[in-house]
Amino acid sequence: MIQLENVSKVYRMGKVEVPALSGVDLTIDDGELVAIMGPSGSGKTTLMNILGCLDVPTSGRYLLDGTDASRLSDNRLAKIRSRKIGFIFQSFNLVARTSAVRNVELPLVYAGVHARRNPARHALAQVGLSDREKFMPNELSGGQQQRVAIARALINDPTLLLADEPTGNLDTASSAEILKLLGALNDAGRTVVIITHEEEVAGFAKRVVRMRDGRIESDRVQRSRTEVTA
Amino acid sequence: MNLQEAVRIALRGLRANRLRSVLTMLGIIIGVAAVILLVAIGNGVQSSVNEKIQPLANLITIVPSAGNVPGGAPPKDLVDADVAALQEPAMSHDIAAVIPATSGKALTETDSYRFRATVIGSTDRWLDLNNGDMAAGSFFDDAQVRSTARVVVLGPSVASYLFGNDPAAALSHTVRINRQTFRVIGVMQSVGEPGDSVAVMPLNTARRYIFGGGDKVNQIIVQASQASAVPAAEDDVIRVLSDRHKIKDTANRDFEVQSLRSRLDTFNQILRILTLFTAAVAAISLFVGAIGVLNIMLVSVTERTREIGIRKAIGATRRAILEQFLIESLVLAGLGGFIGIGVGVGLSILGSILAPALGPTFATFAPAVTIPSVVLSFAISLVIGLVAGGYPANRAARLRPIEALRYQ
Ligand SMILES: Nc1ncnc2c1ncn2[C@@H]1O[C@H](COP(=O)(O)OP(=O)(O)OP(=O)(O)O)[C@@H](O)[C@H]1O
Ligand SMILES: [Mg+2]
Numbered sequence: 001m002i003q004l005e006n007v008s009k010v011y012r013m014g015k016v017e018v019p020a021l022s023g024v025d026l027t028i029d030d031g032e033l034v035a036i037m038g039p040s041g042s043g044k045t046t047l048m049n050i051l052g053c054l055d056v057p058t059s060g061r062y063l064l065d066g067t068d069a070s071r072l073s074d075n076r077l078a079k080i081r082s083r084k085i086g087f088i089f090q091s092f093n094l095v096a097r098t099s100a101v102r103n104v105e106l107p108l109v110y111a112g113v114h115a116r117r118n119p120a121r122h123a124l125a126q127v128g129l130s131d132r133e134k135f136m137p138n139e140l141s142g143g144q145q146q147r148v149a150i151a152r153a154l155i156n157d158p159t160l161l162l163a164d165e166p167t168g169n170l171d172t173a174s175s176a177e178i179l180k181l182l183g184a185l186n187d188a189g190r191t192v193v194i195i196t197h198e199e200e201v202a203g204f205a206k207r208v209v210r211m212r213d214g215r216i217e218s219d220r221v222q223r224s225r226t227e228v229t230a
Numbered sequence: 231m232n233l234q235e236a237v238r239i240a241l242r243g244l245r246a247n248r249l250r251s252v253l254t255m256l257g258i259i260i261g262v263a264a265v266i267l268l269v270a271i272g273n274g275v276q277s278s279v280n281e282k283i284q285p286l287a288n289l290i291t292i293v294p295s296a297g298n299v300p301g302g303a304p305p306k307d308l309v310d311a312d313v314a315a316l317q318e319p320a321m322s323h324d325i326a327a328v329i330p331a332t333s334g335k336a337l338t339e340t341d342s343y344r345f346r347a348t349v350i351g352s353t354d355r356w357l358d359l360n361n362g363d364m365a366a367g368s369f370f371d372d373a374q375v376r377s378t379a380r381v382v383v384l385g386p387s388v389a390s391y392l393f394g395n396d397p398a399a400a401l402s403h404t405v406r407i408n409r410q411t412f413r414v415i416g417v418m419q420s421v422g423e424p425g426d427s428v429a430v431m432p433l434n435t436a437r438r439y440i441f442g443g444g445d446k447v448n449q450i451i452v453q454a455s456q457a458s459a460v461p462a463a464e465d466d467v468i469r470v471l472s473d474r475h476k477i478k479d480t481a482n483r484d485f486e487v488q489s490l491r492s493r494l495d496t497f498n499q500i501l502r503i504l505t506l507f508t509a510a511v512a513a514i515s516l517f518v519g520a521i522g523v524l525n526i527m528l529v530s531v532t533e534r535t536r537e538i539g540i541r542k543a544i545g546a547t548r549r550a551i552l553e554q555f556l557i558e559s560l561v562l563a564g565l566g567g568f569i570g571i572g573v574g575v576g577l578s579i580l581g582s583i584l585a586p587a588l589g590p591t592f593a594t595f596a597p598a599v600t601i602p603s604v605v606l607s608f609a610i611s612l613v614i615g616l617v618a619g620g621y622p623a624n625r626a627a628r629l630r631p632i633e634a635l636r637y638q
Contacts, residue, residue, distance in 0.1 A: 054543060054631045075547050082545025093540045093635070097246050109235050110545035152544065 002028040002051065002160065002191070007060035007070075009046050009214075020046040021057070022214040028193065030159065033186040035202040036195045038211035044195045045164055047211070051193060052085045052162045053077045065159065082111045086153030088163035092145040094137040100124060100148045101133040107156045123151035127181060143174025150181055161185060161192045167201060179204055233557075236550075240558035243530065254526045255566035257519025258614065262570025262607045263577065264512035270578040270597035272505025276498060278595040285361040287491045288326075290452040290464055292471070295486035297479075306475055306484035310445040315470050316452060322466035324459040329355050330433060330447040336440055338388060338407045338429055345391045347384075347429045349407060351436025357383075357418070359451055360425070365389075366397035367416030375432040380439070382412040387426040389417040405429070410439040460491045509603075516607075519566070520614040527559045527622035538626050539634025552627035559619025560612060567611025574607075575599050 009021040020043045028034055036044050049055040050062055053069050056077070062070040069080060086107075087093075094103045104120040113119075124130055127147040137145055146166060153161055163182065167175035179201060186192045194201060202208050203222070210218045244251040294305035308330075315321065316328045331352040338347040350356070357369045370381050384392075384400060393400035397417035404411050407429060420426050437443055454463035464487055468480060477483055531538070538551055582596035 049632050052543070054635070075549075078542065078545060078547040081543065087543050089635075093536075093543070095537055095540055097242070106541070107544045110541070110547070110550055112232070114232075156545070 001030055001063075001065060002026070003061075003063040004050075005061040005063070007050060007057040007062060009043070009050065009055070010058045020214055021050070024060070024214070024216055026209065026216065026219075028191060030191055031186070031189050032207060033183070033192045033205050034194070034207045034209060035205035036193060036209045036211060037197070037199075037202050038217070040197075042211040043214040044211055046214075048162050048164050048193065048195055051160070052087055053080045078110075082107065082156060084159045086156065086158040086161045088146065088149050088153050088161070088166045090165035090168040092137070092142070092149050092169070094145055094148055094152075096137055099134050099136055100129060100140065103137070103148055104152045104155055107152060111156055119155055120151075123155045124148070126154065127151045141174070142170050143177060146170060146174070146178050147181065150178070150185075154185070159191060161190055163192070163194045165195055165197065167196070167198070175201075233553075236553045236557050237561070239554050240561050243534075243554075243558050244561060247530075250526060251562060254519075254522050254562055255569065257522040258516065258563050258566030258611055259519075259570040259573060261512065261516030261519045262567050262611060263574035264515055265509050265607050266571060266574025266599060266603050267577050267581075267597065268508045268512050269505060269603040270574070270599045271581070272501060272508065273598040273600060274578075274582070274596050276501050276505075277598060278592075279497065279501075280494065281594055283490055283494050284457075286359075287489075287494055288454040288457040288460055289359065290454060290460060290467060290487060290489045292450040292452065292467060293448065293486050293488075294484065297482035297484060303477065303482050303484040307446045308450055308485065309447065312471060312474060313447065313450055315474050316450065316467065318470075321470050322463060324455050324463040324466055325452055326455045327355060327359075327453040329353050329359055329451045329453070330449075331356065331451060332433060332436055332441060332446065332448045334441060334448075336408045336429075338392070338405050340392050340403070340405055343392050345388050345427075347388045347407075347427050348424065349436055349440055350428055350430045351433040351441070352430065353433060356430060359453060360421070362421060362425075363419040365417045365419045367401045367414070369416055369418075369430075370432055375434070378434045378438060379432060380410070380412045380435060381415045382407065382429050382431045383416040383418060384414055385418055385426040385428040385430075386420045387423070388429055389414075408440045412439075457491055460489050464489060513610075516610065516614070520563075520618050523559055523563050523614060524618035524621065526562070527555065527619050528625075530558070531555060531622045531626040534626075535629065535634050535637040538629050539631050539637065542629070542631035543635060548627040551629075552623045555623030555626050556616065556619050559623065560615035563611045563615030563618065564608075567608045567614075570611070571604055571608060575604070 004024050004026040007021055007024045008019070011018040011020055024047065036047065038044050050057050057070050060070065061068055064080065064084065069077065095106065101120050101124060104123050105116040108116040108119065121133065124133055127150050129144060129147055129151065132140060132144060140148065167178050170178065182192055182194065183204065194205065196202055205222065207221045209216055292308065294307055296305050297303040310330070313328055313330045316325065329352055331350055333348055333350040335346055336349045338345045353375050354370055354372050365386060369383055370379065374381055382405060386397065389397055389400045392405060393403060400414045400417050403414050405414060412431060452463060452467055454460045467487055471485055472480055472483065475484055541551060578597035578599045585592040585595045
């Protein structure tokens with residue numbers, strides 16, 4: 001379970017202070033599928049960075065499965081990212097010149113797991129890319145790269161899957177595939193948080209959180225998920 | 231993260247920029263090879279010179295000489311009695327042998343040729359003492375010394391000039407020296423000029439037939455019992471001769487005592503300093519190589535900022551990133567050092583193969599690679615890897631993940 005209590009984030013640029021989040025309260029239960037929407041600059045990515053333990057709030061508390069992650073050392077944060085979080089980025093963020101299967105293996109490397117090849121293959125199979133194991137990122141289509149990224153996000157069996165505009169760089173068909181995958185993962189019980197600009201994507205979530213100027217504007221649970229169609 | 235994986239990641243990073251990695255390594259390779267080669271050459275020169283001089287290192291030469299004090303004693307001829315005094319066993323137990331010699335230039339001729347040789351009169355020990363060898367025939371013996379035999383042993387230059395290139399051709403022929411006839415009983419091997427232009431005969435033979443009699447000797451060679459006994463033997467020589475020549479002030483002597491050993495020590499000392507100096511100069515290129523590694527590692531970290539962000543996002547700790555870049559620079563510098571050792575040793579071996587082709591002076595010259603120089607230069611390479619990689623790696627490790635991910 002995820003709890004944000006009065007979380008604020010202020011970026012300091014020289015003398016200027018830029019508030020990116022101001023007093024955000026948010027609770028996400030295990031197994032939820034939440035879409036976070038809002039205009040550009042409203043603080044969505046900042047929120048995700050904090051949820052994903054890539055950054056710590058300037059004030060407020062962030063409880064991840066009961067652990068206060070807002071005051072942890074770099075090292076502890078890295079451990080939490082390794083064990084509990086899976087990231088999916090808009091720009092895929094695969095490690096260049098490293099094959100698909102090795103990219104998927106990487107989180108296991110940092111988690112200190114020795115048997116990596118088989119789980120990585122299995123994860124690639126889950127996203128339908130068994131035939132692309134040895135491909136380099138620049139030999140894959142955008143949709144395929146994002147699927148590799150999803151496989152990589154999944155491999156450590158994280159409790160929380162964070163996707164920052166995962167379909168932002170993809171065409172409609174690939175977007176639908178990716179959303180389908182995320183939906184299926186949520187159906188399998190995983191907590192998924194998707195940041196998006198697209199209403200269609202939001203419509204597919206069970207809960208939509210709308211942000212504006214670093215605050216939560218609305219938090220709405222939808223009755224039913226609309227089916228995505230390619 | 232285990233080491234094996236870290237090494238694999240580092241190697242992949244280096245292979246991704248193959249040319250750049252090789253060029254960076256080149257700096258280390260050249261530095262290490264230069265250090266090893268120069269130290270090897272220094273050692274080679276030292277042992278080659280020492281090998282030639284070592285057998286003579288226990289020799290002390292006494293010649294007449296004016297005293298060191300202005301208006302001091304004039305040089306006094308050395309005579310047989312001086313030799314006899316030094317040969318007295320009771321005088322010194324550091325003296326193994328005393329060999330008098332007298333020498334001078336004289337015309338040496340056959341019916342067809344003539345040659346101005348240095349005629350030396352000495353005892354049968356002369357050959358031994360001068361570390362010589364016979365090319366043909368034999369040296370004169372004690373009996374011939376006692377009997378004042380009219381025999382002569384020629385240096386190779388004299389022999390080949392008078393009798394042709396085959397040393398054996400001179401044997402049993404006679405030569406005229408100072409219009410006196412002597413039978414050639416041996417020809418010596420070359421030791422280099424001027425030692426090759428000599429004609430050696432028994433002391434009294436030379437005195438009687440060439441130098442006009444008397445009991446003078448030009449020099450006395452004293453052989454110390456061993457090289458380390460040279461200083462003691464020198465003291466004994468000075469004591470005995472000062473006594474005989476009735477010299478009170480030892481600074482104002484009428485003879486001079488020289489030994490190769492002290493010169494050899496000085497030579498070795500100078501050579502060692504010279505070797506160290508050239509190695510230090512070579513080490514400058516190693517330092518430049520280190521800056522190259524530092525530079526490339528900084529570039530590599532900057533280039534891969536985004537990759538570092540990704541790795542951190544998926545769970546890499548600071549330490550894992552630090553290790554990745556440290557190992558990368560260690561591999562870069564270590565591999566460079568390893569190849570540099572190979573090149574340095576290879577060139578040294580090549581040098582020792584090619585040196586004899588440069589002439590007889592280099593016949594015994596062989597660059598000698600020393601284990602300490604190899605171990606040290608490899609250790610220095612690794613230290614370079616650690617130091618030059620440490621700062622960039624630390625910078626990479628400290629990157630904040632969100633900023634690294636944002637980096638374009
Ligand atoms: N590293 C930073 N330094 C300074 N200001 C920052 C930094 N990151 C974000 N901000 C500011 O914080 C605010 C929120 O940024 P954030 O990236 O969270 O927006 P967003 O909702 O993700 O926007 P978008 O939809 O365009 O991705 C913005 O005004 C932005 O300028
Ligand atoms: Mg954003």
